[in-house]
Amino acid sequence: MKGVQLLPEQASTFASQVDLLFWFLVAVTVFFTVLIGALVVYFALRYRRGSTASRAGAKETDLRLEISWSLIPLTIGLIVFVWAAKLYASAYGPPPENALEIFVIGKQWMWHVQHPNGIRENNELHIPAGRPVKLTMISQDVIHSFFVPAFRIKRDVLPGKYNVVWFTATKPGKYHLFCAEYCGTQHSRMIGWVYVLEPADYEKWLASGGEARPYATASGAGTMAGVSTASLKEAGEKLYTQLRCNACHGATDGQRGPTHYGLFGKKVKMRDGTVVTADEEYIRESILRPLAKVVDGYEPIMPSYEGLLNEERVLQLVAYIKSLESSTKVAEVKP
Amino acid sequence: MSVTVAKPGEVRHNYLNAGDTVLSWLLTTDHKRIAILYLVSVSFFFLVGGLLAGLIRLELLTPQGDLMTSENYNRVFTMHGVVMIFLFLIPVIPAVLGNFLVPLMVGARDLAFPRLNLASWYLYMAGGLIATWAMVTGGVDTGWTFYPPYSSSYSTSQVTLTIIGAFIIGFSSIATGINFIVTIHKMRAPGLTWFRLPLFIWAHYATSVIIVLGTPVVAITLLLVVAERVFRLGIFDPALGGDPILFQHLFWFYSHPAVYIMVLPAMGVISEVVSCFSRKRVFGYHFVAFSSVAIAVIGFLVWGHHMFTTGQSVYAGMVFSLLSFLVAVPSAVKVFNWTATMYKGTIDLRAPLLYVMGFIGLFVIGGLTGLFLAALATDVHLQDTYFVVAHFHYIMVGGTILGYMAGLHFWWPKITGRMYPEGIAKLTALVIFAGFNLTFLPQFVLGFLGMPRRYHWYPEEWQMLHVMSTAGAFLLGIGFILPVFYLLWSLRTGALAGPNPWGATGLEWKVDSPPITHNFEQTPIVTEEPYAYDNHHEPEEVFSGTGASTTKR
Numbered sequence: 094m095k096g097v098q099l100l101p102e103q104a105s106t107f108a109s110q111v112d113l114l115f116w117f118l119v120a121v122t123v124f125f126t127v128l129i130g131a132l133v134v135y136f137a138l139r140y141r142r143g144s145t146a147s148r149a150g151a152k153e154t155d156l157r158l159e160i161s162w163s164l165i166p167l168t169i170g171l172i173v174f175v176w177a178a179k180l181y182a183s184a185y186g187p188p189p190e191n192a193l194e195i196f197v198i199g200k201q202w203m204w205h206v207q208h209p210n211g212i213r214e215n216n217e218l219h220i221p222a223g224r225p226v227k228l229t230m231i232s233q234d235v236i237h238s239f240f241v242p243a244f245r246i247k248r249d250v251l252p253g254k255y256n257v258v259w260f261t262a263t264k265p266g267k268y269h270l271f272c273a274e275y276c277g278t279q280h281s282r283m284i285g286w287v288y289v290l291e292p293a294d295y296e297k298w299l300a301s302g303g304e305a306r307p308y309a310t311a312s313g314a315g316t317m318a319g320v321s322t323a324s325l326k327e328a329g330e331k332l333y334t335q336l337r338c339n340a341c342h343g344a345t346d347g348q349r350g351p352t353h354y355g356l357f358g359k360k361v362k363m364r365d366g367t368v369v370t371a372d373e374e375y376i377r378e379s380i381l382r383p384l385a386k387v388v389d390g391y392e393p394i395m396p397s398y399e400g401l402l403n404e405e406r407v408l409q410l411v412a413y414i415k416s417l418e419s420s421t422k423v424a425e426v427k428p
Numbered sequence: 429m430s431v432t433v434a435k436p437g438e439v440r441h442n443y444l445n446a447g448d449t450v451l452s453w454l455l456t457t458d459h460k461r462i463a464i465l466y467l468v469s470v471s472f473f474f475l476v477g478g479l480l481a482g483l484i485r486l487e488l489l490t491p492q493g494d495l496m497t498s499e500n501y502n503r504v505f506t507m508h509g510v511v512m513i514f515l516f517l518i519p520v521i522p523a524v525l526g527n528f529l530v531p532l533m534v535g536a537r538d539l540a541f542p543r544l545n546l547a548s549w550y551l552y553m554a555g556g557l558i559a560t561w562a563m564v565t566g567g568v569d570t571g572w573t574f575y576p577p578y579s580s581s582y583s584t585s586q587v588t589l590t591i592i593g594a595f596i597i598g599f600s601s602i603a604t605g606i607n608f609i610v611t612i613h614k615m616r617a618p619g620l621t622w623f624r625l626p627l628f629i630w631a632h633y634a635t636s637v638i639i640v641l642g643t644p645v646v647a648i649t650l651l652l653v654v655a656e657r658v659f660r661l662g663i664f665d666p667a668l669g670g671d672p673i674l675f676q677h678l679f680w681f682y683s684h685p686a687v688y689i690m691v692l693p694a695m696g697v698i699s700e701v702v703s704c705f706s707r708k709r710v711f712g713y714h715f716v717a718f719s720s721v722a723i724a725v726i727g728f729l730v731w732g733h734h735m736f737t738t739g740q741s742v743y744a745g746m747v748f749s750l751l752s753f754l755v756a757v758p759s760a761v762k763v764f765n766w767t768a769t770m771y772k773g774t775i776d777l778r779a780p781l782l783y784v785m786g787f788i789g790l791f792v793i794g795g796l797t798g799l800f801l802a803a804l805a806t807d808v809h810l811q812d813t814y815f816v817v818a819h820f821h822y823i824m825v826g827g828t829i830l831g832y833m834a835g836l837h838f839w840w841p842k843i844t845g846r847m848y849p850e851g852i853a854k855l856t857a858l859v860i861f862a863g864f865n866l867t868f869l870p871q872f873v874l875g876f877l878g879m880p881r882r883y884h885w886y887p888e889e890w891q892m893l894h895v896m897s898t899a900g901a902f903l904l905g906i907g908f909i910l911p912v913f914y915l916l917w918s919l920r921t922g923a924l925a926g927p928n929p930w931g932a933t934g935l936e937w938k939v940d941s942p943p944i945t946h947n948f949e950q951t952p953i954v955t956e957e958p959y960a961y962d963n964h965h966e967p968e969e970v971f972s973g974t975g976a977s978t979t980k981r
């Protein structure tokens with residue numbers, strides 16, 4: 094039996110802020126529990142049958158008291174609400190522009206991580222300290238939840254929809270990664286480690302293709318051996334050609350389908366008049382369920398790729414389409 | 429109002445000796461006998477749920493999953509949750525104490541629909557047996573929350589059967605709820621205006637409204653899971669074109685109010701007991717009454733606080749968070765009023781009052797830790813960890829079950845005509861209080877450290893806290909076994925209670941203990957305010973029981 098741990102580690106910018114609020118709430122809890130507990134016990138003893146304590150002036154109700162003990166909890170509640178909501182909005186709002194983008198796929202019962210440069214890891218995640226990291230996450234089967242206690246962050250990983258979470262790790266080290274949403278038999282084994290590296294170590298780790306491992310690896314986890322480390326968008330490009338997406342999507346609009354150059358982040362007008370911002374979720378949906386949102390000016394002729402592509406491949410395509418900036422030199426279109 | 433009182437030694441007619449064949453029990457429409465049927469059956473399911481809890485705690489003694497396989501562990505905690513929630517906590521106070529007391533307290537001969545009342549017990553038993561059958565033929569492993577797509581497309585356990593069981597039990601709750609609403613509206617004795625009603629009645633009224641409005645929603649939602657599972661209709665599973673988050677909205681729309689279904693009736697018990705043993709009117713009667721109603725209304729608007737981490741928008745999160753802070757206020761108001769009731773009272777530290785004091789302490793902790801979970805920034809860390817497990821046990825065990833124990837002891841003389849043994853009952857209250865805190869306080873720490881719930885294996889550095897929790901659980905187990913023995917023992921050997929051993933107000937204390945089948949020999953007429961305790965005079969004949977004692981004290 095190892096020693097008792099009583100405090101979780103703080104390893105993200107968010108952690109110490111959450112803890113401040115947590116300890117404030119602990120103080121509130123202890124204060125009111127002790128106050129009420131002491132009053133109840135004190136009254137029970139002081140006013141026990143037979144005691145001579147004066148009962149004169151006992152009341153049945155008192156409006157001023159009722160108002161104050163409604164308003165005091167209300168005020169404390171509102172203070173905590175605002176404090177917590179502000180903190181949450183800053184941590185769960187849109188990620189900073191310069192965030193490092195990493196993709197996470199949850200499946201029964203493992204975590205699969207894809208770095209933009211092609212490194213893939215299972216049940217491990219290597220990140221640099223001091224730089225915001227944005228995770229785009231999806232599940233291949235049931236609902237999971239990505240939980241790193243040392244960062245105080247948690248986000249459900251849903252099937253059929255990307256969920257995003259971001260954080261900035263502060264302290265190099267090795268931290269627990271848990272699945273927090275019950276997902277079946279091996280739920281409690283769907284765990285792993287997050288390695289926070291000094292930026293220099295991280296560069297080394299990247300350059301070595303994930304081989305330079307500063308920590309020992311638990312069995313079953315680690316970088317996938319023998320897997321080509323073509324970067325995510327290169328893999329996507331290959332897939333794009335293989336699946337002949339370019340039969341309809343070319344360098345410019347006006348072909349059978351709209352162009353993908355400059356698509357990411359653009360506002361796209363749909364047939365029914367709605368306007369949608371082209372984010373990862375939209376691109377994914379357009380590939381798997383093209384009929385859900387049909388772009389204005391085009392016929393709904395795009396085939397659905399649902400069932401043909403696993404989430405890993407969809408991610409590669411998304412990464413590729415994201416990389417196509419409008420200024421990019423027009424690639425050659427093979428009809 | 430004329431009252432006839434039994435003389436010592438005389439055996440009078442009462443609902444218990446009105447028939448002793450098995451059929452006279454199984455076909456009874458007497459609300460008091462139905463309460464007894466419920467008492468026996470919920471106690472049985474509490475035992476089952478408790479044994480399953482014991483298995484959970486034994487397994488968690490060590491970090492490795494070594495006592496059972498993960499498949500079985502998942503089944504054990506799921507069935508612990510299903511049995512405790514659907515078969516014990518939701519029915520326990522309304523169906524046992526409520527059934528027995530609502531007609532007596534409003535001065536009626538029975539509930540409005542006595543046959544519906546009996547039907548509700550049969551539905552409960554049918555649902556319970558189906559759930560039990562599901563348990564012995566493979567069990568369920570989805571958690572009591574049945575989240576799809578795991579429940580609808582992945583689990584290979586007895587999901588369909590369990591859901592059908594839960595569905596049927598839902599109808600039994602609805603039947604009880606309708607019965608209470610109609611009885612409280614239509615069958616109050618002359619003079620018993622709304623603001624002369626005991627707070628127990630107000631609490632049951634609010635509970636019944638929640639039951640009637642909420643239960644159909646969860647019933648249909650669970651049926652949709654079955655439809656997706658059996659007929660592959662795409663409702664919740666994205667692979668079939670459904671939306672898993674939709675399930676969570678529908679489920680929590682009922683299941684958040686359901687926590688109030690579990691705790692409001694206990695709050696009703698607390699008001700009765702604290703007032704009687706302080707010999708004072710409940711402080712701020714109107715505020716306590718209306719806070720039940722406020723809880724019932726706002727409770728329907730906060731379900732999204734179970735879904736902060738699902739990807740809910742930041743703004744939706746803020747709305748649900750704010751509303752959750754609001755719903756805490758009426759609960760705080762109640763606690764302050766109960767405390768103020770004891771101030772300058774004349775207090776008898778009897779076992780029921782000890783349970784009430786335990787309730788207040790534990791409910792305060794349960795409620796305040798709810799603020800950690802209503803607050804967005806802390807919730808995303810704590811959600812789905814042992815912090816949540818500890819929190820809801822403080823409410824459900826510390827609140828509902830201690831409230832039930834208080835009520836069971838308080839009305840035991842009315843129900844059975846006999847006094848329970850005071851000394852051991854007090855000792856038991858202390859054992860339960862100590863065992864409970866030893867079990868669940870360490871779980872708050874575990875949750876803050878990051879221990880996820882529903883984990884079969886866990887990191888070694890957390891073992892010490894789990895060992896404490898398991899030790900507490902066995903103390904708690906002893907605390908719950910003791911009453912079984914001494915209450916049964918009291919049936920034969922307890923002192924005869926007489927109509928009003930506590931010198932309490934309320935119509936139920938104006939009739940014999942046990943009451944006659946039709947409760948009142950003539951319809952009572954109410955002329956006083958509720959809780960008309962006279963703080964300044966010693967009530968006569970209090971606490972002795974009017975009958976001859978067959979036990980030494």
Ligand code: HEM
Binds near residue numbers: 573824825
């Ligand atoms: C006495 C009334 C009790 C009620 C109403 C109750 C209710 C519940 C509920 C609803 C759950 C959630 C189940 C789920 O996660 O699917 C739960 C979980 C749990 N209960 Fe209880 N419980 C009670 C007593 C106990 C006792 C005496 C123990 C023993 C210490 C206990 C230990 C646990 C544990 C450890 C879990 C978490 C299981 C896990 O997530 O791995 N409970 N309980």
Ligand SMILES: [Cu+2]
Binds near residue numbers: 237
């Ligand atoms: Cu999981």
Ligand SMILES: [Cu+2]
Binds near residue numbers: 683
């Ligand atoms: Cu809730």
